Amino acid sequence: MGGDESTTERAVGAPGVASPLSVSVAGRELSGTTALAALGVGFLLFAPAILADYLIQILTLSLIFALFAISVDLLWGYTGILTFGHAVFLGGGAYLMGTLLEAVGTGPAIVYAGLAAGTVLPGLLGLVVAGVLFSRGISEDYFTIITLALAIIAEQIAVSWSSVTNGANGLLVPPARVGIPGVVATELTGVPFYYLCVGVLLAGYLVARRIVDSPFGRALVAINENETKATALGYDTEKYKTLVFGVSSGMAGFAGTLYVLSERFISPPLLGFVQSTDVLIWVLVGGRGTLVGGILGTISLRFFENTISGALAFSWILVLGIVLILIVLLFPEGLVGVVEVARERLRDRRDDEATDHSSDPDL
Amino acid sequence: MNCLLLAGVDTELVASLALNALSSILILALSALGLAVIYGFIGVINLAHGAYFTVGAYVVWLTSTELGIGFWPGFLLAPLVVAVVGLLTEVLIIQHLYERLLDTILATWGVALAIGEAIKLLFNAQSKEVGNPLPGSVDLVVTTYSTYRLFLMGVAAVVITVVFVLFTRTDAGVRLRAVIQDPTQASLLGLNETRMYQFSFAFGSALVGLAGAAVAPLTTVEPNMGISYLVQSFFAVILGGAGTLIGIVPGSVIVAGFSNVGTFFISPVVAQTLVFLLVVALIVVRPEGLLGGQ
């Protein structure tokens, strides 16, 4: 009873051989990844029952940042565009929403306006910036350096333009109310807001997944692998790159508006270089080009940063720097990659064992 | 906003401003030259460049303040120390990433973070002052100017010239450039390609370490002092034309000169923003840089 080799998951039917990585539900096998994903979602859904308020707060913000990470993964993991300035769009969306709430009002209509403005305007800016640069055939290196400088400048502008942004002090924003304009409005905080963010993240993930699995997404991957070849195959690579940059910027801006709704406070570092490199590290450690990796990396690294960092005799940033170097050198595929490799090895070993068993005359 | 009426000009002020700008330009040129060797030749974007600059400054601080052996030993030691740091970075990290150059950007950023934090741990994050090793000023008729700054400009100019000559006129230099630009040449010429890369990396790092050491007495030594030099150095290299060495001259003149003058007349932030926009505009119009495109 060696089982059917073509669907290795099913080979688990061989007696005495149980794969630790697959789960049997209602007689159907779930792959390891799906099982893990289900576990992850389950954890998120039940978290408020097991974690304290303060940790839920951290988790809520992590979910928002995870959305930001997905936007970067689309750009970098799938299309191969490395940007050191994506926080400019995150912070841009945040300041737009924050300014509206602070200056105009906190009712649902304003909130929706803010969500729209905070998504569309950064998206448009992204389209313009990318359009201009890509149409001129700017090399990858130059693009990266320009985005780096953009982030630094954006933060400086946010600090100096204090009439609008309140400068380095940051902007305290009154709590927003959501609901139906003119009918019902309620402040959204704490656990309800947490669930909203879980929903938004899942939705964002599904949207990104659709994009990635579509022909558009496949074009992006082709561009990443070999842009010249993609051009030769007839893809208008500049257009694709510009479009994905616009989508990604819009998504980042949207995450920024959620940030303000959650934290009720924005300050210039949100636009800056450090925030932009942090998200790269999250995506890298989680596993770029997987979408899930971005979520995983963001939540786990932020969790570590908030709980362990105070206790270390040396700094968290030092740890981050070393982790970054090691991951780039040794595990460029990130955590997801490591899990994949482990699964491969286990699967190979299981196949070997299964093959051996099939020659056992007792079976 | 400081408005100067150019009629009835204050020659002393103009002279000081010009000299200030010139010293900024030369320091940036030194740092950019180091980057031009590393990025321009080898193609590695080394985000630890700013950290190397900082290390150079801290070496000088260490020798002049902590160890009490004076400024000058530190000044000579700084390029050597940073060369070693650069070499280690190349051997341990970058060498393994030549297949995926975009990833070196991240890895070197990790190095920058690690170096910055290591400095904070060893010496605490409090900003430090390095005393002026050549106090006093020189009478230049139109104005008096700090002796040290003049010395600095002289040293920078000499070093830059020497490096140019080395790379463009000597056999070794020309061979080095040829090999780096076309690695297949290496075996034909009987040269060790790896060694060439290592040497170039160490050399480029030494230059930026020297820049950091030179600037230390003029500014505050603190763990993040290198970031602005990182960005400005890249701008200078790109503007002038990556792949050339001479390009850093007009590159530095534009970036540092504009920045310096702009800061005086307008404000630091506006000046920086304008420089940024200018650089982007120039790159978009002429991606190979002012003197590039050979």
Add this chain to the structure above:
Amino acid sequence: MTAHSGSSSERSDETRATRSVNRRRFLRAAGGGLAATGLAGCLGGGGGGDSQGAFTVGANLALSQGWSPWGNTILNAAELAAQEINDNGGLGPNGREIEFVVEDNQVDPSTARTKAEQLIQQDDADILLGTISSSTRVAVSPVAAQNEIPLLYSVQYEGQVAEDYCNEWLFKTGGVPVQTVEPFVPWLVDEYGGQFYMLGSDYNWPHRINEVAKPILQDAGGEVVGEEYVQLGTTDFSSIIERVSQADPDVLFMTLTGPSPTAIQSQMTNQDVRGQWTDVGLAHGQGSLSGADPATVEGVITCHNYAETMQNDLNQTMIERYYGEFGDDVLVNYMTGPAYISIKLLEQAVEAAGDTSPAAIKEALPETGLDDSAVGTARFENDHQLTNDAVAKRMTAEKTHEVVETFDPVAPDDGCDPI
């Protein structure tokens, strides 16, 4: 006490106390994190622990970005006072031992808020100490109020125009303009002349101070010949010094903070302009100037409600104990006295209330005061703001502060309703 010129300590920014406390916190967090699946409610929870265990002071201070001399001196001063209380049997009727949990807010308002929440919810802080910069304080005050935890702020700040001035959970023991700027500016005009060039770091405190100072200056017969703000953390002043030189003021009135004071003093010396005007720095002091060469700072004038050279026995004793306990890695500066006093007043409040709960402390603190303390008069009279002496000081060639003028204690007007 010896003055320091640039020789630094081998110590990192953390003091001994914080390291051991942080390790304890890690164990708690690690244990809590690992057991997250089963122990709801064991992790964090509201602020204010039980009335028997240690009394936790959550210190939310700037310990980096060049602000560490200030953060560390505040922490040391508070720990010193706490030790005295602990040695005397602890705080309150149950003799609770005071302990500190320390977080570095990196002078960033956003980080400061997160740290405040962490201190309250994760570390069960009974009371918060900090912050330092006004922008971080404004970000933290709402968090203190929401969680009903008192916040002890012991740094000079902008006074009644502060956005959080009327926050009833905020207790301010630092100097305010009506104490340190109002008498100081006219005195400066008399002593040194009325042409002021105002140079500040770009955030709320310097702007507010200058707003307060300008009318006072004009009333005293002076005028503003220049006003400029630089990004917080700026260390390159070469062009700015040129501009100031062009404006030819009598007084360079500086509200620069962080690493900027040391940088500008050094560069002014290098550019050979010292002596053309009088350097006045509201945040210049042994804290920010700890790395500075004495020659670059001699003659700087400052004004605060505390100076380590204030002649009173309690002060001298405190300073001796301070250096005995902490060595001279972190010097006493104008922030030390107010921080020390905050904890002393906390003790008084707890005694009066007979209770260490945050709510009781909040009710009792406004009634506390010491007429004879290490900082001289120290009494809460109006709006949770301490009424305090003020002294103008001149920095000597040994980098100590020589008191050159004393101003009477001033109680700010009662401006807040209801507090």
